[in-house]
Amino acid sequence: MYPKTIQKLIDLFSKFPTVGPRTAARFVFYLIKLPQTELEELSSYLKELKKSIKMCSWCFNSFDPSLRSGQASSEQAGSEEVCPICEDKTRDKSLLCIIEKETDLTAIEKTKKYKGLYFILGGIINLKKKDKKDIRIGQLKERIKNNGFKEIIIAINPTTEGEITRLLLERELRPFNIKITHLGRGLPMGGELEYADPDTLSSSFDSRK
Ligand SMILES: [Zn+2]
Numbered sequence: 001m002y003p004k005t006i007q008k009l010i011d012l013f014s015k016f017p018t019v020g021p022r023t024a025a026r027f028v029f030y031l032i033k034l035p036q037t038e039l040e041e042l043s044s045y046l047k048e049l050k051k052s053i054k055m056c057s058w059c060f061n062s063f064d065p066s067l068r069s070g071q072a073s074s075e076q077a078g079s080e081e082v083c084p085i086c087e088d089k090t091r092d093k094s095l096l097c098i099i100e101k102e103t104d105l106t107a108i109e110k111t112k113k114y115k116g117l118y119f120i121l122g123g124i125i126n127l128k129k130k131d132k133k134d135i136r137i138g139q140l141k142e143r144i145k146n147n148g149f150k151e152i153i154i155a156i157n158p159t160t161e162g163e164i165t166r167l168l169l170e171r172e173l174r175p176f177n178i179k180i181t182h183l184g185r186g187l188p189m190g191g192e193l194e195y196a197d198p199d200t201l202s203s204s205f206d207s208r209k
Helices: 004-014 021-033 036-052 070-074 102-111 137-145 160-176 198-206
Strands: 092-099 116-120 151-154 179-182
Touching: 004 021, 092 102, 092 137, 102 116, 102 198, 116 137, 137 160, 151 160, 160 179
Parallel strands: 092 116, 092 151, 151 179
Antiparallel strands: none
């Protein structure tokens, strides 16, 4: 129904998180109105994205290896696989916080409350698809196995799907015999971590149980 290029872009944008076909179409018609220079800028950033950003081999956080400070940045590639948080020697290596996605990590870091490590699951249980294959449970268990954590905090949105994911994680991680907690009061049921204000998120860390 649309010209082929437009339809192709709509299809691509429709795959973005929380974007449906109607929003995707609005994106495309917004892009059509932009000056060519801005489109080229956008497209050059897109081209660079995968080249300039790496995914941490331990926690799956995205980071820019060129911004790493000190000696590490001059080391050979391959030693650059770990993100600044995992590498930071001042962080508490006995604490692990499991989150769904990078934007949750950013929200938690903003509170300055939490000083442990993270693990990004990469998704939560999707009730429609009943699918676990997008969630990094296998890798998570690998990380927990050899690291001597004293506490694992599950910081996942208190939505229905988030709660189901949390219960699944608690069941999967119980055999490790490590204290498992989740965020406490403050976050409204159905709310999303990344939109919570820092004070609320901070106090939900304090009241974790
Ligand atoms: Zn990391």
